[in-house]
Every structure is written in C-alpha cells, then in structure tokens.
Amino acid sequence: MKVPTAILTLIIGILITLASLWVSQNNDLLLPIAAASEAAEIDRLFASMMAIATGLFLIVQGALLYSLFAFRRKSDDQTDAEPVHGNVPLEIVWTAIPAMLVLWLGIYSFDVYQSIDSVGTMGSHNMAHQHGDMERVADADAATMVTDQGQMYSDALSQAVATETVEPLQVNVDGLQYAWLFTYPDTGIISGELHLPVNRPVTLNITARDVIHAFWVPEFRLKQDAVPGQVTHLNFQPTEEGVYPVICAELCGAYHGAMKTRSIVHSGPEYQAWVDSQLVANTSKETVAQSITVSPLEHHAAAMGLPHHLHKPHQSDLAQVDHAPSAS
Amino acid sequence: MTEAQAPHLEEVEVTPWREYFSFSTDHKVIGIQYLVTSFVFYLIGGLLAELVRTELATPASDFVQRETYNELFTMHATIMIFLWIIPTLTGGFGNFLVPLMIGARDMAFPKLNAIAFWIIPPTSILLLCSFFVGPAAAGWTSYPPLSLMTNKAGEAIWILGVILLGTSSIMAGLNFLVTILKMRIPSMTLNDMPLFCWAMLATSALQLVATPVLSGAMVLLGFDLLVGTNFFNPAGGGDPIVYQHMFWFYSHPAVYIMILPAFGLISEILPVHARKPIFGYQAIAYSSIAISFLGLIVWAHHMFTSGTPDWLRMFFMIATMVIAVPTGIKVFSWVATVWGGKLNLCSAMLFGMAFVSMFVVGGLSGVMVASVPFDIHVHDTYFVVAHLHYVLFGGSVFGIYAGLYHWFPKMTGRMLNEFWGKVHFAMTFVGFNICFLPMHVLGLQGMNRRIAEYDPKFAALNVVCTIGSYILATSTIPFVVNAVWSWLAGPRANSNPWKGLTLEWTVPSPPPVENFEEDPVLAIGPYDYGTPKALDFVAATLAPAPALAADSLE
Numbered sequence: 001m002k003v004p005t006a007i008l009t010l011i012i013g014i015l016i017t018l019a020s021l022w023v024s025q026n027n028d029l030l031l032p033i034a035a036a037s038e039a040a041e042i043d044r045l046f047a048s049m050m051a052i053a054t055g056l057f058l059i060v061q062g063a064l065l066y067s068l069f070a071f072r073r074k075s076d077d078q079t080d081a082e083p084v085h086g087n088v089p090l091e092i093v094w095t096a097i098p099a100m101l102v103l104w105l106g107i108y109s110f111d112v113y114q115s116i117d118s119v120g121t122m123g124s125h126n127m128a129h130q131h132g133d134m135e136r137v138a139d140a141d142a143a144t145m146v147t148d149q150g151q152m153y154s155d156a157l158s159q160a161v162a163t164e165t166v167e168p169l170q171v172n173v174d175g176l177q178y179a180w181l182f183t184y185p186d187t188g189i190i191s192g193e194l195h196l197p198v199n200r201p202v203t204l205n206i207t208a209r210d211v212i213h214a215f216w217v218p219e220f221r222l223k224q225d226a227v228p229g230q231v232t233h234l235n236f237q238p239t240e241e242g243v244y245p246v247i248c249a250e251l252c253g254a255y256h257g258a259m260k261t262r263s264i265v266h267s268g269p270e271y272q273a274w275v276d277s278q279l280v281a282n283t284s285k286e287t288v289a290q291s292i293t294v295s296p297l298e299h300h301a302a303a304m305g306l307p308h309h310l311h312k313p314h315q316s317d318l319a320q321v322d323h324a325p326s327a328s
Numbered sequence: 329m330t331e332a333q334a335p336h337l338e339e340v341e342v343t344p345w346r347e348y349f350s351f352s353t354d355h356k357v358i359g360i361q362y363l364v365t366s367f368v369f370y371l372i373g374g375l376l377a378e379l380v381r382t383e384l385a386t387p388a389s390d391f392v393q394r395e396t397y398n399e400l401f402t403m404h405a406t407i408m409i410f411l412w413i414i415p416t417l418t419g420g421f422g423n424f425l426v427p428l429m430i431g432a433r434d435m436a437f438p439k440l441n442a443i444a445f446w447i448i449p450p451t452s453i454l455l456l457c458s459f460f461v462g463p464a465a466a467g468w469t470s471y472p473p474l475s476l477m478t479n480k481a482g483e484a485i486w487i488l489g490v491i492l493l494g495t496s497s498i499m500a501g502l503n504f505l506v507t508i509l510k511m512r513i514p515s516m517t518l519n520d521m522p523l524f525c526w527a528m529l530a531t532s533a534l535q536l537v538a539t540p541v542l543s544g545a546m547v548l549l550g551f552d553l554l555v556g557t558n559f560f561n562p563a564g565g566g567d568p569i570v571y572q573h574m575f576w577f578y579s580h581p582a583v584y585i586m587i588l589p590a591f592g593l594i595s596e597i598l599p600v601h602a603r604k605p606i607f608g609y610q611a612i613a614y615s616s617i618a619i620s621f622l623g624l625i626v627w628a629h630h631m632f633t634s635g636t637p638d639w640l641r642m643f644f645m646i647a648t649m650v651i652a653v654p655t656g657i658k659v660f661s662w663v664a665t666v667w668g669g670k671l672n673l674c675s676a677m678l679f680g681m682a683f684v685s686m687f688v689v690g691g692l693s694g695v696m697v698a699s700v701p702f703d704i705h706v707h708d709t710y711f712v713v714a715h716l717h718y719v720l721f722g723g724s725v726f727g728i729y730a731g732l733y734h735w736f737p738k739m740t741g742r743m744l745n746e747f748w749g750k751v752h753f754a755m756t757f758v759g760f761n762i763c764f765l766p767m768h769v770l771g772l773q774g775m776n777r778r779i780a781e782y783d784p785k786f787a788a789l790n791v792v793c794t795i796g797s798y799i800l801a802t803s804t805i806p807f808v809v810n811a812v813w814s815w816l817a818g819p820r821a822n823s824n825p826w827k828g829l830t831l832e833w834t835v836p837s838p839p840p841v842e843n844f845e846e847d848p849v850l851a852i853g854p855y856d857y858g859t860p861k862a863l864d865f866v867a868a869t870l871a872p873a874p875a876l877a878a879d880s881l882e
Contacts, residue, residue, distance in 0.1 A: 083858030218774030229562035257779030
C-alpha cells in the first residue's frame with residue numbers, strides 16, 4: 001500500500017521535531033557544568049539554537065541523502081529530468097521561515113544578553129581614550145563606573161543587588177604575559193588565583209599590561225578581552241562552589257597556551273577564612289620586609305648618594321611574593 | 329542558436345606548456361597559472377596544518393617550539409586564505425570561466441589581468457622566505473600590540489605581502505566588474521548570465537570596497553612596526569581596537585570573497601549533473617548581491633568580546649543573523665535542484681552535493697556564533713575553528729574540487745579518471761569530518777584555540793582530529809596523481825562532455841586563443857535542461873564539424 005505524501009510528510013515532520021527536542025534537552029553533555037547564574041541563561045539559549053539547528057540539519061541532509069539514492073540516473077537513461085524552474089509559493093515559505101527564526105533568535109539573544117548584563121563596556125572606552133595612558137583606572141573610578149552602568153542597565157542582577165543590598169565584590173584583573181593577577185581593592189589582597197564567594201555578585205575590572213589577553217572561565221560561560229590602556233568589565237554571580245580554570249583566550253605570545261590559573265568559588269565562611277589568611281600573610285610579610293630591607297637599603301642609598309624614595313620597597317610587590325602565578 | 333565550433337577531436341589545439349610560464353595575456357592561460365600556483369600553496373599550507381595537528385596530538389608542547397607553533401598556524405592561515413582559496417576561486421576559475429561564459433574573447437584589461445597574477449609568485453616566495461628570519465607569529469589576524477612585539481622582520485614581510493596580495497585582488501576585482509558589466513554578448517542580459525558570473529559580480533564589488541581598508545590597516549601597522557608611530561600601539565596612546573575594526577572590515581567580507589564564487593560554481597555544477605534547471609535562478613542571483621551588501625556591515629561580530637559597546641554588539645548580531653536568510657535561500661534552492669533530478673554521481677557532483685551538506689553545518693554554527701551571549705562563550709575556541717573550517721574547507725575547498733573535476737576537461741582537453749576521483753572524494757569527505765567535527769565539542773568544553781599545549785582531558789578528541797587530518801592530507805595524493813597523469817595522457821575530452829548549456833561548452837576543449845571565431849548569439853538559457861532546445865544545443869556542441877553548427881543557424 002502506498003502511503004499518501006501528506007501523511008508521510010507529517011510523520012517525518014513529527015520525527016524531526018522529536019529528534020530536535022531530544023537534542024536540545026540532552027546537550028548538557030556538550031557543555032561543562034554551569035557554575036554561574038549567567039551560564040544557565042546562556043545554556044538555555046544554546047539548547048534552543050541546537051533544537052533549530054538539528055531540525056534544519058536533518059531536513060537538508062535528509063533531502064540530500066534521499067536524493068543521492070532515489071534520484072540516481074539509470075545507466076541506460078540519457079534523458080533530462082522534468083524542467084522545473086521554480087515555485088514562487090515554496091520560495092516565499094522558505095524565505096519567510098528562516099527570516100522568522102532569525103528574528104526570534106535575535107530577540108531571544110537580545111533578551112538573554114540584557115538579563116545577564118555580564119559585559120558592561122559603556123564608558124570604559126571613552127575613559128581610556130580621554131586619559132590615553134596605560135595606568136589602571138583608579139579603583140574608586142572603576143567602582144563608580146560600574147554603579148553607573150547598573151543604573152543604566154536595570155536588569156535582574158542589579159535589582160537583586162538593590163533588594164538584597166549586596167554590593168558586588170570588586171576584583172581588578174590584570175593580564176600580563178603569561179599570568180593573571182587579581183587585586184581585591186577592598187582589602188588590598190593580590191593573588192594569582194581568583195577566589196570568589198558563592199552566590200555573591202562579582203564585578204571584574206579587566207585590563208592588560210602588555211598585549212591583548214582574554215579572561216575566560218568556561219564554567220561561567222563568560223569571556224572578556226583584557227586590552228592594554230582600557231578597562232573592560234564582567235558582571236556575574238557564581239552559583240556553584242568548586243575550582244574552575246581561568247584561561248587566556250586571546251593569542252598573547254609563545255606561552256599563550258600556558259597562561260592559565262584557577263578560579264575558586266568558596267562558601268561564605270571559607271571565603272572569609274581565605275581573606276583573613278591573606279591579610280595576615282600580607283601584614284607579616286610587610287613587617288618582615290621592612291625589618292629586613294629598609295635598614296640595609298637606607299644605608300646603601302646613603303652610601304651611593306641615591307635619592308631616598310628609590311629604595312622604599314613597594315608594598316604591592318611584597319604582597320605578590322607568594323602569590324605570583326606560575327606560567328604552567 | 330549559439331554558434332559552436334566543434335572540430336574533430338584530433339584537431340583539438342593544446343596550449344604549449346611554455347605558454348604557462350610566460351607573461352601571457354590570455355585569460356585562460358592566466359586562469360590556469362592561478363590554479364596551479366595556488367594548488368602548490370594549498371599543499372604547502374596543508375603541510376603546515378599537519379605540523380600543527382601533529383603538535384596537538386599530545387597535550388604537551390613537545391613536537392615544535394612554542395614560538396614555532398605560533399608561526400606555523402599563522403602562516404597556515406595566511407597561505408590558505410591569501411594564496412589558495414581567494415586566488416583559486418577568483419583568479420583561477422574567475423579568469424578561466426567568466427569571459428567564456430559571457431561570450432567575450434578576453435577580460436576587459438588583459439595586461440592588468442596578467443599583472444594581477446604576476447604579483448602573486450614573487451609575493452608568495454617573499455612570504456615563504458620569512459621562514460629564514462622567523463615568520464609572523466601573531467596569527468593571521470596580526471592583532472597589535474602582539475604583532476608589534478614578536479618576529480619583527482617576519483611581521484614586516486607579512487605586512488608587505490598582505491599589501492601586495494591585496495593590490496592584486498583589487499586589480500582582479502576591478503577587471504571582473506568591467507568585464508561582466510561591459511563585455512557580455514549583446515543578446516545576454518544580466519538575467520541571462522550564468523550564476524557563476526553573478527557570484528563573481530558580487531565578489532568583485534566586495535574586493536573593490538573592502539580590500540583598500542585592509543591595505544590601509546596594514547600601512548598603519550607597518551608604520552607602528554617600522555617607524556615607531558602609535559596608531560595602534562597602546563604603549564604610545566594608540567588604540568588596538570581601531571586596528572581590529574579596520575582589519576575585520578576587510579576580513580569578514582573576505583569570507584564571502586572566499587565563498588561566493590564557490591556558491592557560483594555549485595550553481596553551475598548541480599543543474600548539469602542533475603539534468604534539471606537550477607531552482608530559483610533569480611533568488612540565487614539576487615541573494616549573492618544581498619550577501620555581498622550585508623557582508624560589509626557585520627565585521628564587528630568578530631569583536632563581541634573586544635570591549636565593543638553593547639548597542640554595537642546588538643546591531644552586528646542582528647545584521648549577521650540576517651545573512652542566514654539569503655544563504656538559506658541558496659541552500660534550499662540547491663536541494664530543490666537536486667530533488668527529482670536524474671543525478672549523474674560523478675566526482676564533480678559528489679563534491680558539489682558534499683559542498684551543500686558541509687556548508688549547511690558551517691552555516692548553522694555560524695548563526696549560533698552570531699548570537700552575542702553564546703559567542704561570548706565560544707569566541708576564540710575550537711568551536712570557531714570547527715565553524716570556519718566547515719565554511720572554508722567544507723564549503724570553499726569542496727567547491728574548488730567540484731569545479732576542478734567539472735571543468736578539467738575544458739581546461740586541459742583531457743578527462744580525469746573517475747575511479748580515482750571517487751577515491752579522492754571519499755577520503756576527503758571522511759578525513760574532513762573526522763578532523764573537524766570533534767572540534768565543535770572541544771570548543772564547547774573549554775579548549776581555546778591557538779595553543780600548543782592543552783588540558784589532558786581534551787587529549788582523546790584531539791587524537792581523533794589529528795588522525796582525520798592525516799587522512800585529509802593523504803587524500804590529496806590520488807588527486808595530484810590523477811590530475812598530472814590525466815593532463816599528460818588522459819583520454820581526450822570532447823567540447824561538451826557533461827552536456828552543459830553555458831557558452832564555454834560550445835568551444836573546443838581546450839578553447840582556442842580568443843575563444844570564439846565569431847561572436848556567439850544566445851538562443852538558450854544557461855539552465856534550460858529538459859527542453860527540446862537543450863537537446864538541439866547539446867547536439868550542436870557535439871557536432872563533428874563546424875559546418876554543421878553553422879548550417880543549423882540558418
């Protein structure tokens with residue numbers, strides 16, 4: 001019995017739809033775990049795109065594969081096929097459907113982008129241009145700038161911050177060949193690893209000292225270039241405790257592949273313990289450093305006749321002693 | 329009825345080999361000069377790719393030095409883009425086919441045409457010579473400030489090379505525009521043109537508009553590198569992001585310069601071997617123009633993570649996604665062309681259908697990366713490496729191979745061996761997919777690109793990719809042997825071995841100097857398969873003596 005074409009098309013359509021939905025529901029195998037609230041949003045967008053892509057993929061490849069076998073020329077047939085030049089209704093349909101899909105995808109992507117508000121850049125460009133220097137924008141300026149952005153882009157995250165009155169944790173991120181340096185302006189801690197408390201909004205103020213780098217944590221699904229002379233930002237909220245890789249995603253030189261460190265998302269008390277340990281370590285280092293270095297340096301400076309200020313140890317340099325990341 | 333000159337096979341003229349090493353102004357000789365020169369660089373670029381993949385077979389950086397690795401992938405991309413795909417598609421196929429297809433005796437500016445080609449060999453030798461001083465190592469994008477800091481001599485050579493190759497490209501684009509617009513036979517309106525000519529029209533416009541901006545960027549980068557200016561160098565107050573805008577203003581359209589002519593080739597090949605008219609001629613023709621225009625306003629989608637302002641990201645996201653519509657129209661039209669045809673599954677057709685199949689994969693991942701939130705995750709990862717290879721290898725290179733198998737008889741007067749053609753196809757298709765399909769997963773999982781060492785958890789998939797790349801490399805052997813042997817001693821081809829309806833099939837294989845003894849008159853559309861006129865046309869092109877064709881005109 002010959003199955004009518006309409007019924008056959010319907011069955012194939014249902015099967016393709018089911019396959020597309022299955023793929024969209026099971027693509028978590030393709031992605032690492034989602035460790036930030038923004039990541040979950042992006043994963044949902046990815047699932048939608050995978051569903052559409054799977055459907056279109058199956059339709060086109062199915063038609064090609066079917067043609068390959070069904071429409072193969074018989075060896076004794078030298079005639080041409082039926083001269084079909086076009087079909088206006090069909091062409092309108094297959095122009096309209098992709099157009100609508102693209103429109104929907106654009107709106108959905110825009111919506112997700114607004115809701116995650118992960119990458120605020122307004123103002124950073126201008127500021128860098130106005131100053132035109134390589135210095136990091138002062139921490140206070142950066143914090144103000146981010147607050148301005150929060151007002152400009154009233155989104156879910158900033159609302160949550162307002163209602164819970166939780167200030168985002170500010171972390172300044174420096175990219176340099178071939179390491180990441182994280183500075184916590186509230187406490188003055190400098191670290192080679194990014195330590196974050198879980199479930200607290202974070203704002204990274206990112207810049208670079210030499211060439212362009214890119215800060216990327218795959219588990220957060222977030223990436224932002226670190227550009228010398230400019231400060232760019234990432235706003236996010238870690239939701240899963242754990243240790244995640246921090247990767248440089250922009251080619252930055254011979255050891256680009258080795259430029260990585262760790263992002264550690266702690267529980268609240270663990271994070272506080274880490275902060276305390278760093279503060280104690282810094283204080284003790286300063287004391288030790290001063291006791292060891294100031295006196296000999298001053299003697300040396302006097303002997304050499306050098307200006308006094310050249311021999312004052314730089315506190316941030318001392319703080320880096322045990323935390324400078326290795327390029328491995 | 330188009331006049332056809334089809335002498336006896338034993339009378340076929342063969343271009344003397346010395347002609348191919350001369351400053352010939354014959355568009356066909358120049359076309360073949362482009363094709364052969366570019367293919368040599370395809371093999372060199374492929375060799376570099378194999379070295380890259382061999383390094384990536386293990387997680388550690390243990391095969392070449394890290395700096396050498398950066399040099400290898402930088403030169404691989406530079407060679408493949410500037411010395412293989414663009415010269416082959418525009419210079420090679422464009423030169424050989426466009427004048428024949430529109431009934432012209434040569435290009436509009438034959439000497440300019442020759443100059444455009446002869447810029448390439450010395451420039452390519454110069455680029456290769458940079459290996460003696462350490463070639464550019466900052467990626468083919470050559471972003472400052474890194475490009476100003478590593479391998480200065482190699483970078484300077486690279487900049488000069490790109491400027492010269494860009495100049496060649498501009499010359500070629502101008503020539504094609506004038507040729508297509510002004511040198512068609514009087515009876516051929518734009519809507520009677522073969523679709524390859526439409527594609528070349530769109531491509532040439534892009535070359536003319538976009539390439540000068542790249543040259544400008546290169547000149548300024550050269551000043552920063554050699555003179556110490558600070559256009560792009562942040563150390564002196566320059567803005568490296570401006571370079572990215574200028575670079576991508578050319579380099580995104582360059583993707584369309586690399587794919588539009590391949591679209592054109594496929595639009596020629598599928599109808600002939602499906603024995604059906606192309607489905608939706610005007611839709612395909614006008615979508616090329618739409619892609620050309622839209623291609624100019626999407627460049628910043630390469631910069632979604634570069635600190636680009638939010639409103640700008642949204643504009644470029646939407647503009648990029650819109651390109652999916654004209655591209656989708658083409659894909660659906662090709663599928664509809666094949667559907668219900670009588671498919672001659674020769675090597676050209678297999679590569680043509682594989683082109684559609686693989687390009688769809690690259691197109692779908694292209695729409696994904698157009699979405700800003702998703703692109704932020706996968707930008708600069710192996711997902712993007714996979715996407716671009718599905719577009720530029722699964723697309724452009726498959727298109728080139730389809731074109732080579734299809735027009736080889738016309739170019740050389742000899743038939744290629746079909747058995748080895750199919751072996752070549754099978755190895756290329758399998759090797760390509762084994763090599764590049766797993767890269768999607770690697771990128772999603774967190775493997776960034778341009779790295780010589782990676783997390784051991786990615787090792788297994790990288791081994792698969794490397795094995796695939798070896799199969800892909802091996803696949804060129806049957807093709808090269810087949811092409812060389814067939815060119816020298818293959819069976820003679822008649823003037824129209826595939827029974828095509830475009831004008832190039834009305835002249836002998838290979839075509840004589842100045843192509844047509846008399847200006848042809850168009851009496852049949854390029855894709856009117858399945859009509860009585862088509863039978864008459866094909867019979868005339870295969871006629872044993874010119875006199876018969878002349879008689880039928882009366």
